[in-house]
Amino acid sequence: MFFRLLANSLARRMTRKLLAAFAVWVGISLILAFLAVSIDVGDKMNRELQAFGSNIRLEPIAASVPVRVGGHDVASTTSPAYLEERDLVALKRIFWKNNILGVVPRLWSRGKAEGREVTLLGVWLEQKIPVEGGEPFVTGARRVYKHWQVQGAWPSDGSAGEEIHSLVGDSLARKLGVRPGDKIRMAAPSGFATITVAGIASTGGREDDAIILPLAAAQALAGLEGKYSEADVSALTTPENKLAEKYRQDPKSLTPAEYERWFCTPYPGSVAAEIQKSVPGSAARVVRKVSETQGAILTRIEGLMFLLAMLTLAACCLSVAGVLTSAVLERRAEVALMQAIGASRESVLLLFLSEGAVLGLAGGLLAAATGSFLGQWLVRAVFGSEPELHPALAVLSPFLGLMIVLAGSIWPVWQALNQDTAAVLHG
Template identity: 40%
Template sequence: MFLLMLRQSFFRGRRRKLLATSTIILAASLITALMTISIDVGDKMSREMKSYGANLNLVPKSENLPLEIGGVDYNPLKGEVFLEEQDLGKMKEIFWHNNIAGYAPFLKVPAKLEGEGGAAVPLVGTYFSRLVKFAGNEEFRTGVREINPFWQVKGNWPDDGRTDQVLAGATLAHKLGLKAGDRLTVRYALAPTQPEAVTVTGILTTGGAEEAALVAPLALAQRISGHTGKVQSASVSALTVPEDRLSRKARRGADSLDSLEYDRWYCTAYVSSIAHQLEEAIPSAAARPIWQVAASEGTVVNKIQLLMVVVTIAAFIASGLGISSLMVTTIMERSREIGLMKALGAADWEVYLLFLSESALVGLIGGLIGCGAGALLAQLIGLSIFGSTVSFHPIVIPVNVVISILIALAGSLVPSRLITRLFPAEVLHGRK
């Protein structure tokens, strides 16, 4: 009987039901879109922040132990110890190997230019865009072009497979009058070695120390210095999650965490846990997080998520007020029907249940339609902001439907109290 009454009652006042459903659909679509983006925004923002460069620096472990003399950090081994180039591939074998977006090794050696007054210049060897193998036959493209997209070259990038091509930093090029296509002869400044003839393929602008150097394929720097298979450091770009209380506690050392905290920290892509795993994979290396980059990522993501929460709450309140206004009008229009139900013996709670069930049904229908519209809206927002679609998580559907029903019930709860003020004699015969 109740279901029959609910069906007949639901299809009365269709215009107002349509307005109420439309209100729920608008709110549900907005909430769905914000929830979808909020779930995916961490990865999206992390990828966007990669354009600002690496967030980890890998150096020999001995360089991580400087001596302090007269308030100045001093390390007599700085620049004299190396990492093995072949060991760098091990970073793609850690627990968070899929989060290693790229890396670039560096070997900086002093060089001299012949025919340019014997000018001394730094020569920096690195990967530009190189395909490396790891874990057997798996391949991975990495280098400064992958992790430092802000590096700009006027001309052409050198080929990693050749040792006769270099980039000239913008500052060095201005000082020596170099341009793309110039031929140079370089030799190692610390020992007599065979000079190397190279061609400047482009002028490099980075905003950093590289602008005062020649930047060459790593093999060239290793060959002229005699440091075959060696690198001084490696910049690593890793996809990480924002810092929180646990990760900040872990900064003091993994020993400061209990077993449960350690397991959670180790299995979460914090920059500190990835650094720890890199040191486990390459025991001779020390991984130094670049906290400015990591902190910026966390700050941006947290502020975006907070903004989404505020907008969601505003949508909830606005929709609830709209439902409430429509409900008041509906109850007043149906006052005679309510009075008749009471006259026939219906209790207040039964009338309450009928109207709240109508509202819940409106919330359910509006929530389901809003999920579809919100999923489409989330993709449009993802394409316009991040240039790619966002992942839709099925958990959003039940959560959004529950929220939509709560909006409808919250908007109907207070107006439904008017039912207790309607007396059969008054609404059926009129007040006197």
């Protein structure tokens, strides 16, 4: 009998029923789209924000410890320390290997160009790192330093004979009076070389006053084969929270459970710690200016997407409540009649809630398909890359529909149940 009443109730007043299901469908579709974007936004935005530069700096441990005597920095008077280029392969074997987006070893040295003392900087321009059981990892300055503005062309890592193709920082280029295509006669500790200027680079840093060479060429000129001074690492990280801040202030203050959570979360500090362990004699430090900027932007964007999803949920609940309230008010006489012939409040409440549950599940099932499609379209439109699939959102959709309809219908149905039955039936 109950199911006959439910079927008859659903068959009548189809316009209002469809309107309620439509409100649930549209609302949940938007909620799922915002949730899909908020799930993807962390990694997608983190990759976009790599344009700020690397967020981890790897350097020799001797160079990372300041030594001051009588207020003077004596570290600069000692022999410079270097790291081994061959050890960088280990970065793609660490626990966070998939979070390493790019690495650029850098070798600083001095030389003479056209009789003028100049700074030389050797970098990987585009290098392949072998990866066990996978495709080689391609990295280098061209991929990591996306904020560099190059007038002309990027040089290649290879060189023909003694000729080396390079970039020249824009400040040094003005001093030397060179342009792309010009040749520079170079004198270095290990001999002479002819450099062809492939492009002029504007970086906003020390590189503006340097000649930027392929790392192998810079090593040969400096007589430091296989060595580098420091390395910039671009890593996919999670914005720091109170736990990461607690570790940064005092690592020993963490409990075993807190340390495990810190270690298994890709905070800048935990990724840097793994990098440091993998490269002998190195110290990895987080570039706070970059990582904190990335963290602040990511936190705000994720918060914005969550807020939009919650506002959409609230709006959906209100719209469904409005439709159902109107429908219940129209059926006050029906409710009063059912109570007059002996139906209990619980039975009437169950009938209306079951009707709402059917509408909510129908709208939620439709939204499971359209919401996922809308979320994928938003990710493609905003980030220009392929979105990831999130089956959990499709499973969540019917439950959201059920929750929204029940939340929107309990109050109007309860009000109808508490009305004066005799007054309603007598008009």
